[in-house]
Amino acid sequence: MINVVESLKNFVNGTQLIESKNETEIKDSTVVKKHHETSFTERVTALIEKGESKAARSAYTVVAVIMAIIIIGCLIYTVSFLPHFGGADNPANSSEVVRAYIENGIHDTGATNFVAGMILNYRAFDTLGESSVLFIAATAVIILLFRHKTKEEEKAESVEEEFYEDKHDVILRHGALILVPVTLMFGLYVLFNGHLSPGGGFSGGTIMGAALILYNLAFGDKSTKKFFNYNINKVVKIIALGFYALSQAYAFYVGANHLPSIISNGVAGTILSSGLILPLNVCVGFEVACTMFGFYSLFDREEI
Amino acid sequence: MLSGLISNFYETASIIVFGIGFVTLLLNRNIIKKIIGFNFMDTAIYLFLASKGYITGRIAPIVSERLGDANVVAYQAGTAVPNINNYVNPVPAGLVLTGIVVSVSFTAFFLALAVRLYRAYNTLDLHKIISIMNKEENEE
Incomplete structure (x- = not known):
């Protein structure tokens, strides 16, 4: 980790060096050689470069506009041949897949929300990939933006925070005090009822992330770090994704070998039903909440 | 052609939004505006998918007591099947969900790269960045 930090620091310093170099170079280039000092080939290349960049840019604009017009025209022409909006016997709506999902959905998965049954049971592997994409994006953003602060910087920042923090913003603080628990509760409700009602892991997780962001905005960095810091974020994300992967591995093993699964589907319509969908929803939700708060926090102050 | 466009007005609107995003992506030099254009294109695709899955007069694909179609125990036992004529197409909902997650991920990644x-x-x-990069290359 320390090596990474050092290399990042070197990178930042290097870019600064490059910037200063550029400034000097720009000054140098203002001193133009006199006409008779340049050779013929130099004159020609300068002329070509100068003219080329301008011509290339205007050509690019023209080609881009023409391409956009062609593509949009083709798309609109295609849309005019599409089947009528909202028709029940459109090919997309009357296919065998849709019928199978709706008619066998509850029998197979135990979820009364067909979409939840579809994305977390029939296509759970796809959703694992989605969560991994989110995880990888969060990791990439951490690599690009995370900065370990020295103690002096931290001190300066805490002084700044003391100075600028709206300690007397009564409306914001009291509003957040009422709104944060309600929002968190609503997020958990959406999360735990993903297989019964609209919602699920992604939407519930986003609502929980919004609650965390609101708390952070109203009460500052220090009080957020008491219960949600970088390590907790990391551990929650890894446990959630790991549990998801393990449960999928178990489901694949059982399904491929035609073994009886120990996870029963329960009685459809009750909260503890539909097998793995509920724990998977919770996993996805916590992963999404941590990622959302991580994005906000990294873009705001380069740490979590 | 015009009647087809009017009867498919959601799809037409989504293509127009897609076009706005595409042109923003191509013609703006500012990186943040390019990312905004990308997001426009995503949103247009979601609108297109959602409107393709809609069926007039039907409800979201969740078994509901409102339609008198909530005999969940029988459905689970396999002795009865839900009435397919009550629900819209559930497939585009799943596709849009996947799209939204991927779009959020790459938007965050692009923005982090833009910060760097x-x-x-x-x-x-972008033009200034490219010219600075060319100068650096020439120096080397």
């Missing part, structure tokens, strides 16, 4: 670019070159203008 701004730190390195002190500008978000």
Whole structure:
């Protein structure tokens, strides 16, 4: 980790060096050689470069506009041949897949929300990939933006925070005090009822992330770090994704070998039903909440 | 052609939004505006998928007591099947969900890259960045 930090620091310093170099170079280039000092080939290349960049840019604009017009025209022409909006016997709506999902959905998965049954049971592997994409994006953003602060910087920042923090913003603080628990509760409700009602892991997780962001905005960095810091974020994300992967591995093993699964589907319509969908929803939700708060926090102050 | 466009007005609107995003992506020099254009294109695709899955007069694909179609125990036992004429197409909902997650991920990634670019070159203008890069290459 320390090596990474050092290399990042070197990178930042290097870019600064490059910037200063550029400034000097720009000054140098203002001193133009006199006409008779340049050779013929130099004159020609300068002329070509100068003219080329301008011509290339205007050509690019023209080609881009023409391409956009062609593509949009083709798309609109295609849309005019599409089947009528909202028709029940459109090919997309009357296919065998849709019928199978709706008619066998509850029998197979135990979820009364067909979409939840579809994305977390029939296509759970796809959703694992989605969560991994989110995880990888969060990791990439951490690599690009995370900065370990020295103690002096931290001190300066805490002084700044003391100075600028709206300690007397009564409306914001009291509003957040009422709104944060309600929002968190609503997020958990959406999360735990993903297989019964609209919602699920992604939407519930986003609502929980919004609650965390609101708390952070109203009460500052220090009080957020008491219960949600970088390590907790990391551990929650890894446990959630790991549990998801393990449960999928178990489901694949059982399904491929035609073994009886120990996870029963329960009685459809009750909260503890539909097998793995509920724990998977919770996993996805916590992963999404941590990622959302991580994005906000990294873009705001380069740490979590 | 015009009647087809009017009867498919959601799809037409989504293509127009897609076009706005595409042109923003191509013609703006500012990186942040390019990312906004990308997001426009995503949103247009979601609108298109959602409107393709809609069926007039039907409800979201969740078994509901409102339609008198909530004999969940029988459905689970396999002795009865839900009435397919009550629900819209559930497939586009899943596709849109996947799309939204991927779009959020790459938007965050692009924005982080834009932050790093701004730190390195002190500008978000793509042409200026490219000219600075060319100068650096020539120096080497």
